[in-house]
Amino acid sequence: xxxSISGLYRLSIDEKIETVCQAAGIEPEExxxxxxxxxxxxxxxxxxxxxxxGMFQLPLGICTNLQVNGKDRLVPMVIEExxxxxxxxxAAKMLRAGGxxxxxxxxxxxxxxxxxxxxxxxxxxxxxxxxxxxxxxxKLRAQFPAWEERGGGPVDLEVRRLPxxxxxxxxxxxxxxxxxxxxxxAMGANAVNSMCEFLAPTVAEITGGRVRLRILSNLTDxxxxxxxxxxxxxxxxxxxxxxxxxxxxxxxxxEASVFAERDPYRAATHNKGxxxxxxxxxxxxxxxxxxxxxxxxxxxxxxxxxxxxxxWRYKGEYLEGxxxxxxxxxxxxxxxxxxxxxxxGIKLMQVxxxxxxxxxxxxxxxxxxxxxxxxxxxxxxxxxxxxxHSRNIxxxxxxxxxxxxxxxxxxxxxxxxxxxxxxxxxEELRS
Ligand code: MEV
Numbered sequence: 294x295x296x297s298i299s300g301l302y303r304l305s306i307d308e309k310i311e312t313v314c315q316a317a318g319i320e321p322e323e324x325x326x327x328x329x330x331x332x333x334x335x336x337x338x339x340x341x342x343x344x345x346x347g348m349f350q351l352p353l354g355i356c357t358n359l360q361v362n363g364k365d366r367l368v369p370m371v372i373e374e375x376x377x378x379x380x381x382x383x384a385a386k387m388l389r390a391g392g393x394x395x396x397x398x399x400x401x402x403x404x405x406x407x408x409x410x411x412x413x414x415x416x417x418x419x420x421x422x423x424x425x426x427x428x429x430x431x432k433l434r435a436q437f438p439a440w441e442e443r444g445g446g447p448v449d450l451e452v453r454r455l456p457x458x459x460x461x462x463x464x465x466x467x468x469x470x471x472x473x474x475x476x477x478x479a480m481g482a483n484a485v486n487s488m489c490e491f492l493a494p495t496v497a498e499i500t501g502g503r504v505r506l507r508i509l510s511n512l513t514d515x516x517x518x519x520x521x522x523x524x525x526x527x528x529x530x531x532x533x534x535x536x537x538x539x540x541x542x543x544x545x546x547x548e549a550s551v552f553a554e555r556d557p558y559r560a561a562t563h564n565k566g567x568x569x570x571x572x573x574x575x576x577x578x579x580x581x582x583x584x585x586x587x588x589x590x591x592x593x594x595x596x597x598x599x600x601x602x603x604x605w606r607y608k609g610e611y612l613e614g615x616x617x618x619x620x621x622x623x624x625x626x627x628x629x630x631x632x633x634x635x636x637x638g639i640k641l642m643q644v645x646x647x648x649x650x651x652x653x654x655x656x657x658x659x660x661x662x663x664x665x666x667x668x669x670x671x672x673x674x675x676x677x678x679x680x681x682h683s684r685n686i687x688x689x690x691x692x693x694x695x696x697x698x699x700x701x702x703x704x705x706x707x708x709x710x711x712x713x714x715x716x717x718x719x720e721e722l723r724s
Pocket of ligand 1: 374562563564565566567569665666669674
């Protein structure tokens with residue numbers, strides 16, 4: 294697999310497919326479900342959700358240039374927003390110049406919660422549960438033996454006390470039991486929910502309490518991916534700019550990062566940029582991106598305030614970036630084996646294990662974040678956005694596929710890009 298492809302955007306769709314397949318060492322037919330307008334068969338869609346009346350399509354683009362842990366990866370991204378795929382590919386190239394992205398993962402531990410009410414003494418109840426911890430875990434293992442056979446299964450049990458928040462909180466303290474489960478290559482929601490429901494009556498019996506909720510937590514802070522990368526400052530120097538420009542951009546990115554680390558208003562936008570990349574990979578690979586979104590933002594708010602997920606530091610000759618994300622994804626279960634486009638995407642990425650997929654998604658997120666901060670710190674975001682936006686506007690005012698490139702190129706030269714300007718330029722082009 295070789296992911297450093299330049300100028301992919303200039304090729305026709307057929308040429309793009311051929312180039313991507315050649316780089317991946319795959320025959321185009323092997324990934325038929327990814328190309329063109331093919332996709333999910335209607336019968337499968339009907340088995341997936343209720344009241345199905347149609348299909349909904351989004352574009353699938355390929356992120357190029359990505360290198361994670363020394364391996365090149367071509368990554369499918371599904372997203373409606375222009376510039377995202379180009380920006381990720383461009384930043385991946387810069388990070389590649391610094392040696393590529395390194396990624397590490399924790400074990401895939403998910404958390405299930407059992408809520409316990411009506412307890413007279415929380416300390417006594419906690420101690421009673423913890424005293425029976427091994428027996429409770431054994432009970433779970435006996436009921437769900439397949440997980441141990443796969444090398445995973447329940448690994449620990451914890452108890453947390455939740456006191457009232459303030460004088461307006463209507464309820465007395467409650468206890469929450471956390472079941473920690475190693476879910477290997479599954480996302481794990483079904484397994485964890487089943488385990489919570491199974492164990493809840495026993496926990497109630499041990500404590501004399503009343504069970505309320507039994508459900509996984511999407512704050513998967515025991516299932517983390519850390520990605521790191523660095524960019525040599527000269528990689529920021531554009532044609533016609535002096536070498537000092539690279540240092541200026543690197544410093545600007547550090548300033549942008551610290552802004553987001555300090556300020557939740559900026560952090561929300563900063564993190565949205567990261568999730569542009571992460572979600573696009575999750576969408577293309579059939580993951581529960583809502584679960585990941587919920588977890589990521591809760592994780593970003595775990596310290597004293599909601600903050601940036603990534604941080605970038607200017608270190609003289611290099612800009613260095615680092616980010617840790619909770620990423621619950623799976624390569625088994627869910628729609629992965631059912632959705633042909635998802636299967637094709639996973640095959641293109643050449644991943645088998647869930648942690649590999651998580652590491653690639655996080656790496657794309659880091660690259661996406663770098664691309665956004667670089668643009669914001671240098672020329673501003675609108676210039677790059679306008680490039681693809683011009684193509685959209687050209688299409689919206691009725692340019693034919695043959696006319697779009699010429700009209701978009703003219704629009705890019707304009708100070709103001711509006712429908713009326715596009716209309717006028719199209720008429721001029723045609724005359
Ligand atoms: C737009 O989709 C994402 C950005 O706003 C991210 C950022 O501001 O860092 C450009």
